[in-house]
Amino acid sequence: MIVPYTTDVRPDTGLTNPKLGIWLFLASEVMLFGSLFSAYALLRSGDPAWPDQSTVVNVPLATLNTIVLISSSVTMVLAWASLTPALASRVTTGKAGAPATPLPLGRYRLFMGLTLLLGAVFLCIKAVEYSDKFSHGLLPSTNNFLGLYFTMTGLHALHVIGGMIVNAYLLGPGLKMWSSAPQRFANRVEVAGIYWHFVDVVWIFLFPVLYLL
Amino acid sequence: MYAVTSLLFLLVGFLLILVIRWQLAYPGEPLPFLGELFGVANAPGGIILPEFYNQLGAMHGTIMVFLGVVPLAVGAFGNYIVPLQIGAPDMAFPRLNLASYWFYLAGGIVMLVSFFVPGGAANNGWTSYAPLSDLAPGMGQTLWLGGMGLLIFSSLLGAVNFITTIIQLRAPGLTWFRLPFFVWSQFITSFLLLLAFPALQAAAILQAMDRLAGTSFFLPSGLAVAGQALNVAGAGNALLWQHLFWFLAHPEVYVLILPAMGIVAEIIANNTRKPLWGYRLMVYSVFVLGFLSFIVWAHHMFLTGMGTTISAFFQATTMIISIPSVVILSSLILSLYGGSIRFTSPMLFALAFLPMFGIGGLTGLPLGLATTDIPLHDTNYVVGHFHYLVAPGTIFALFAGIYYWFPRVTGRMMNDTLARIHFVGSLICMNVIFMPMFIQGLAGVNRRLWDGGASYEHAQGVLALNIPMSHAAFTLGFFQLFFIVNLFVSVKRGRKVDANPWQATTLEWSPAGAPLRAYRDPYEYSVPGALTDFTPQGEAKP
Numbered sequence: 001m002i003v004p005y006t007t008d009v010r011p012d013t014g015l016t017n018p019k020l021g022i023w024l025f026l027a028s029e030v031m032l033f034g035s036l037f038s039a040y041a042l043l044r045s046g047d048p049a050w051p052d053q054s055t056v057v058n059v060p061l062a063t064l065n066t067i068v069l070i071s072s073s074v075t076m077v078l079a080w081a082s083l084t085p086a087l088a089s090r091v092t093t094g095k096a097g098a099p100a101t102p103l104p105l106g107r108y109r110l111f112m113g114l115t116l117l118l119g120a121v122f123l124c125i126k127a128v129e130y131s132d133k134f135s136h137g138l139l140p141s142t143n144n145f146l147g148l149y150f151t152m153t154g155l156h157a158l159h160v161i162g163g164m165i166v167n168a169y170l171l172g173p174g175l176k177m178w179s180s181a182p183q184r185f186a187n188r189v190e191v192a193g194i195y196w197h198f199v200d201v202v203w204i205f206l207f208p209v210l211y212l213l
Numbered sequence: 214m215y216a217v218t219s220l221l222f223l224l225v226g227f228l229l230i231l232v233i234r235w236q237l238a239y240p241g242e243p244l245p246f247l248g249e250l251f252g253v254a255n256a257p258g259g260i261i262l263p264e265f266y267n268q269l270g271a272m273h274g275t276i277m278v279f280l281g282v283v284p285l286a287v288g289a290f291g292n293y294i295v296p297l298q299i300g301a302p303d304m305a306f307p308r309l310n311l312a313s314y315w316f317y318l319a320g321g322i323v324m325l326v327s328f329f330v331p332g333g334a335a336n337n338g339w340t341s342y343a344p345l346s347d348l349a350p351g352m353g354q355t356l357w358l359g360g361m362g363l364l365i366f367s368s369l370l371g372a373v374n375f376i377t378t379i380i381q382l383r384a385p386g387l388t389w390f391r392l393p394f395f396v397w398s399q400f401i402t403s404f405l406l407l408l409a410f411p412a413l414q415a416a417a418i419l420q421a422m423d424r425l426a427g428t429s430f431f432l433p434s435g436l437a438v439a440g441q442a443l444n445v446a447g448a449g450n451a452l453l454w455q456h457l458f459w460f461l462a463h464p465e466v467y468v469l470i471l472p473a474m475g476i477v478a479e480i481i482a483n484n485t486r487k488p489l490w491g492y493r494l495m496v497y498s499v500f501v502l503g504f505l506s507f508i509v510w511a512h513h514m515f516l517t518g519m520g521t522t523i524s525a526f527f528q529a530t531t532m533i534i535s536i537p538s539v540v541i542l543s544s545l546i547l548s549l550y551g552g553s554i555r556f557t558s559p560m561l562f563a564l565a566f567l568p569m570f571g572i573g574g575l576t577g578l579p580l581g582l583a584t585t586d587i588p589l590h591d592t593n594y595v596v597g598h599f600h601y602l603v604a605p606g607t608i609f610a611l612f613a614g615i616y617y618w619f620p621r622v623t624g625r626m627m628n629d630t631l632a633r634i635h636f637v638g639s640l641i642c643m644n645v646i647f648m649p650m651f652i653q654g655l656a657g658v659n660r661r662l663w664d665g666g667a668s669y670e671h672a673q674g675v676l677a678l679n680i681p682m683s684h685a686a687f688t689l690g691f692f693q694l695f696f697i698v699n700l701f702v703s704v705k706r707g708r709k710v711d712a713n714p715w716q717a718t719t720l721e722w723s724p725a726g727a728p729l730r731a732y733r734d735p736y737e738y739s740v741p742g743a744l745t746d747f748t749p750q751g752e753a754k755p
Contacts, residue, residue, distance in 0.1 A: 003305060013380055029411070039415065043430065147426070150422075
């Protein structure tokens with residue numbers, strides 16, 4: 001049984017199934033993080049003894065992390081963009097089906113690898129931050145700010161790990177699809193990229209709320 | 214798979230409530246098999262201890278809502294019927310669909326296993342209000358949170374799949390306003406699942422942190438338990454849980470009811486042999502319902518002291534949301550007018566749905582107004598109200614759907630006589646169970662009382678009602694045997710029928726192998742000049 005529009009765009013909606021699916025998934029994620037941000041607002045506004053956040057957390061490290069994560073979004077886009085010219089040239093030269101010569105992947109490998117590396121750097125910096133807190137006896141149970149700090153950044157870190165697993169798959173075993181169904185593979189990279197940018201955007205909200213305000 | 218599993222969970226949830234009803238009618242009298250099943254800690258010699266009674270109540274609610282009705286209405290009916298009605302080869306993401314099922318099953322197993330861990334299952338009501346649930350000893354509540362996490366993830370995957378399928382995989386010619394109403398109801402339901410459930414996910418994460426990492430998100434300062442000050446940081450907010458929970462759980466109510474309306478609409482159109490009255494109006498109403506259901510949640514919280522301004526807002530939205538519900542119900546009733554009604558077994562259930570849902574809806578109005586809610590809050594009146602909506606409401610619609618689509622699934626009809634016995638018995642029993650709850654509730658009898666109110670003076674006058682209610686519940690169980698037997702026997706022995714036994718118009722009844730294409734509106738029954746009294750959607754216009 002063949003499900004239509006897995007790779008091709010449905011003309012009247014202008015979407016492929018995976019692209020619509022990931023946007024819906026992200027809508028749900030917005031509600032998840034939105035609920036946590038609401039909880040943050042409610043708890044902070046109800047607590048006169050809320051600590052001065054920027055003195056508790058490490059702002060320079062988090063700024064570095066923000067730069068790292070935004071850079072990884074850029075490399076993710078570049079990885080996807082490196083696939084599209086190859087596809088376009090194949091269409092214009094009319095070589096449909098299995099390509100006679102393998103399509104070039106050097107730039108894709110480079111940028112996808114960089115994305116993974118930057119994700120790992122982000123997690124390492126996060127781990128340094130966490131262990132620094134723990135060594136000073138600052139635990140989730142210390143106060144509600146630290147509780148939310150660990151909950152929200154922890155959940156975000158889980159999302160980063162999830163994205164890295166997908167990206168690693170697309171750089172490793174998933175790459176086989178490039179020779180059998182290149183358009184579908186490029187779509188997968190695009191969809192993974194949309195998710196990765198979302199994880200980035202969540203951080204862009206977390207950073208000012210938890211570190212700066 | 215979905216259907217069988219969710220029917221089993223419905224049965225489990227029903228058996229739990231039978232045990233509760235036994236306890237309410239005969240407080241403290243033993244049921245020996247319980248002692249063997251659940252052990253001395255819960256039911257020594259078969260006598261139900263109060264803590265165990267609370268487990269039964271909490272898990273009855275959880276299992277019925279999250280493991281029974283929603284998976285049956287959305288997982289089973291939606292998965293099977295929606296692709297067929299829109300002429301799609303399958304769901305858009307078949308693998309996600311399978312993953313969704315396994316997450317659902319895993320969540321269900323976690324819930325059931327929790328009965329047998331030390332301390333037993335969660336016993337804080339299906340709403341798991343903090344701080345009680347935060348501080349509940351034992352693993353039960355933690356497992357409840359874990360199980361809910363799995364179920365929420367399952368429904369997230371399902372919702373993404375449904376919406377994508379309906380947007381992307383409609384057959385050629387099947388424009389939005391040619392969709393059967395059932396598809397519309399599933400579409401809006403999926404949006405509710407997609408956008409409301411994450412709030413409970415967040416709440417579950419926060420509560421899990423409270424229970425496991427010692428945070429105090431839901432624990433205010435200065436909380437003392439059994440005379441001892443709690444050793445936590447404090448400064449939390451117990452109402453935060455209620456807000457997050459009801460932000461999910463009110464849309465969840467519409468998740469329970471919208472697919473039921475969809476099923477009833479299909480069956481009424483088919484059995485009155487005329488188009489639905491006000492199809493477009495119903496579609497617009499279901500949109501409004503879906504949207505408004507996100508801004509009525511705090512009408513569950515009038516007693517929390519949140520202030521009259523906020524109460525007034527939520528009271529107003531609650532009154533407004535009743536308008537689209539009434540529009541849909543009225544459209545369904547008006548659809549009957551002038552029809553040549555076939556009293557088939559699915560139609561009987563669908564017809565009974567209308568007044569039963571009406572009673573449930575009307576009794577909800579006093580609960581939506583802050584002033585009248587205050588004396589009624591947390592009484593049996595509330596229990597009666599929402600059970601009228603989900604038991605003779607939604608569950609009747611689900612039965613109707615099973616009788617209606619059974620021939621589509623198996624190629625055989627279910628036995629009509631058994632179905633009619635099942636219908637009459639269930640209708641009478643359900644009313645005998647739930648109608649007295651209004652009387653008890655108006656007398657002030659609280660829900661969740663281990664002895665059914667025997668220790669309260671104000672409950673004495675209505676206490677005797679518990680006995681006929683419980684007997685009706687046991688009789689209701691007896692009448693379900695007719696359904697269970699019918700289901701199993703009909704799979705093998707039912708009367709064989711062709712592809713369109715109900716002479717219906719929608720695409721799921723197209724003959725096998727016919728090209729899937731829609732040429733006309735969904736309910737073209739009794740078209741003047743047509744040869745038959747039904748013109749299928751897949752039939753080309755001349």
